[in-house]
Amino acid sequence: MVRKALGKGLESLLSNDFVPSKHILLELEIDGIIANPYQPRKEFNEESLNELAESIKVEGILQPLLVRKVKDVYQIVAGERRWRAAKKAGLEKVPVLVLEVDDLKLQQIALIENLQREDLAPLEESNAYKNLIDKYGFTQAELAEQIGKKRSTIANMLRLLQLPDQVKKELESGSITVGHAIAVLSVDGLDQQETLSREIINSGMSVREAETAARKMKKTKADKPVPQPGRAYEQLLQKLRNHFKTKVEISSKGHAGKLAFDYYSDDDLNRLIILMGIKIDS
Template sequence: MASKKVLGRGLGAFFPEYDEEGEQAKGKKSGEEKEGDGSPYVEPKKRVNIVLHVPVDNIRPNPHQPRKEFNEDRLKELADSIDAHGLIQPITVRYIGEKRFELISGERRLRAAKLAGLEEIPSYIREVNDDDIISYALIENIQREDLNPIEVAMGYQRLVEEAGYTQAEVAERVGKNRSTVTNMLRLLNLPAFIQAGLRDQKISMGHARALLSIDDEDDQEEIYKKIIDKGYSVRKTEKVIRKLNEDQENKSKSTDTSDKESAFLKEISNRLRSTLSTKVNIKSKKNGGEIRIEYYSDEELDRLLDLFESIS
């Protein structure tokens, strides 16, 4: 096979005791005592923000990787591309001591490189401490375009639960609107079988958002099956769900509520749902009524309060 032009330098640029071929230089083995004082040999201070060729066996996986599944066919395609043309984009790692590195982002590229038989892989060295590694690794991976919506939502959730971010801080760090982050997190309220359908691209984000407006899980499953079996478009799905919700509202409305008032309340309810991006139910009573606005986390409640304050 013809030699390929490669990125970066060997470990000799990182560890002076290594020569340009990556072999350990004579007389400078790790842990060897220095002549004269009996003290152990100390590795030189690490360098960062450079691209080096790191042995693939020296890189441990990223425990904070949001991607849970890797398509074997696409992985093989990437491995064939790497075998033919080399790796164009380096992975990102951090140094963790004893000539070992931890992956920050690029697990798919690392797996494909191993599949292609590479012994070393171009790696961008970043300096990230233990306190920041969770948020840095998650954000680095979330910003990739090849994650499915459920993986992104789970990444956002981990930033909230493990890194201690608010939804507003997550939105700022990943460059999204707060409402986008909130809506992505709401996907995790869907039943597992619908999440699996979205992850496997059986339904779209538009379908998933529409299904979130259904309260009953049995009704969600019924509409979900129709989307799969009958090929409902997002618009068709929204229409069917709107009819379902209207029918349920009609059943629960008070018997003394006039048709005119009922139509008016439906319109107001739909407008509030659109404005607040959450479920809203209006129930008429003899002397007044009540509006029920649902929220699914303290962060979403804060978002609603901020929205109300901006309107007032």
């Protein structure tokens, strides 16, 4: 029976539109089944697979794999972990339920299966969301509705893809959490983000402490005094004022800026233009 509590979960996707009405279970040769190319999970824990394989040797596969037929083979829709463990257990055949699903449903089901078991690593989840958005043109709100997640969750997970490579490695290794990573993203610049991530790890900060450290880092940057013009800058400004006999201001930002001259009448403007050596057709 479909459990409504899952909302847009796996059961919702496996509605009568996609599950054969007769629900006939088949047994297929394990070598005639291939993995899901859209599987968001890239790493399978070997120890966990071995434990499942031992259980399968004793109990068999209690829940059939979901597959779809692609040409002469069957492609996994859900249950790749069971399939891998069954191969380790030496099974020659496995129970399956054949579905008729398109690529979009295939990706959605594979993603939701992993999300419901909380098996995906953070960046695997982020990339799965990005692939669905890029391939099918979903907005974040539409994707959230499709898979039963909050839009803010989708947005935050997608932001993880903006982390510096070093911080991504720290997230993948478990040195920092998703909450830490979001705090890191709140500061500007890759260097500052890497610095904050190192401080989080070295100090063993909680997420709340990391958020506080990020706010302090941003405030320190905002309070940093603007460098005052040097002597050469002041000399240049004075020479310009003496030459053009008017008020001259230079405002700079990094390597760019503005040079402004004041004039007080049309004749004064023409005088400045002549001093600049600009010829205007009469």
